[in-house]
Amino acid sequence: MAEIPILTIDGPSGSGKGTVAARVAEVLGWHLLDSGALYRLTGYAAHKAGVDLADPAAVAPTARNLQVNFGDGKIFLDGEDVSLAIRTETAGNNASKVAAVPEVRAALLDWQRDYAKAAGLVADGRDMGTVVFPRAKAKIFLDASAEERARRRYKQLKDKGIDVNLSGLIAEIEERDHRDRNRSVAPLVPAEDALVIDSTDMNVDTVVERVLQAVHEVYPETRTA
Numbered sequence: 001m002a003e004i005p006i007l008t009i010d011g012p013s014g015s016g017k018g019t020v021a022a023r024v025a026e027v028l029g030w031h032l033l034d035s036g037a038l039y040r041l042t043g044y045a046a047h048k049a050g051v052d053l054a055d056p057a058a059v060a061p062t063a064r065n066l067q068v069n070f071g072d073g074k075i076f077l078d079g080e081d082v083s084l085a086i087r088t089e090t091a092g093n094n095a096s097k098v099a100a101v102p103e104v105r106a107a108l109l110d111w112q113r114d115y116a117k118a119a120g121l122v123a124d125g126r127d128m129g130t131v132v133f134p135r136a137k138a139k140i141f142l143d144a145s146a147e148e149r150a151r152r153r154y155k156q157l158k159d160k161g162i163d164v165n166l167s168g169l170i171a172e173i174e175e176r177d178h179r180d181r182n183r184s185v186a187p188l189v190p191a192e193d194a195l196v197i198d199s200t201d202m203n204v205d206t207v208v209e210r211v212l213q214a215v216h217e218v219y220p221e222t223r224t225a
């Protein structure tokens, strides 16, 4: 079977990975894996069930038994539309907590790998290039300063009419980064063969261009896309 082309985009929260991954997938006509959504769903389901988010015996079965449906750009958990609910800062923090449990990561592994289908896959997350798709030929690590990431998040939330406080956001982002970077399993680090892009002073169009260039170099057949 022909090898499926894969681009991994890893990086901390607010680095712009989600936007860049979606744009690049659209240009290339490839599938998109938003792996953070799977951790967010697990965190949401565990929180709703009232279980301890750090207890492997409680959260691993939650991850294994998630009843998720995607449709019309929405995400349903047990039939409930949770598209917006899983995007809040609290949901992100709960996701980061369950994501530190090795059994949860193991439970989500095959599900993530199943996204690799023709014509190709753009995989967005924290450990896409290091653990889930280590053999991907195109790997990006997208970074930006914590202040800039908090500012972007602040603007996104304000635009949605959600009232937030910037210094509180910076503190939350730093707390989440610390947990994601220092956990014992699949910590947030660039893969050795990843191209690191610091987007602090770059706009989205420029980042998308750089990422596409990197893809074209290793997968020349995508140049016409």
Ligand code: DC
Pocket (backbone or CB within 6 Å): 013, 014, 035, 036, 037, 039, 040, 092, 095, 096, 099, 100, 124, 125, 126, 127, 128, 176, 180
């Ligand atoms: O990308 P995001 O903000 O939706 O991710 C939410 C949390 O899920 C993040 O803080 C850490 C965790 N996560 C992870 O551990 N591994 C991934 N591949 C994706 C997300």
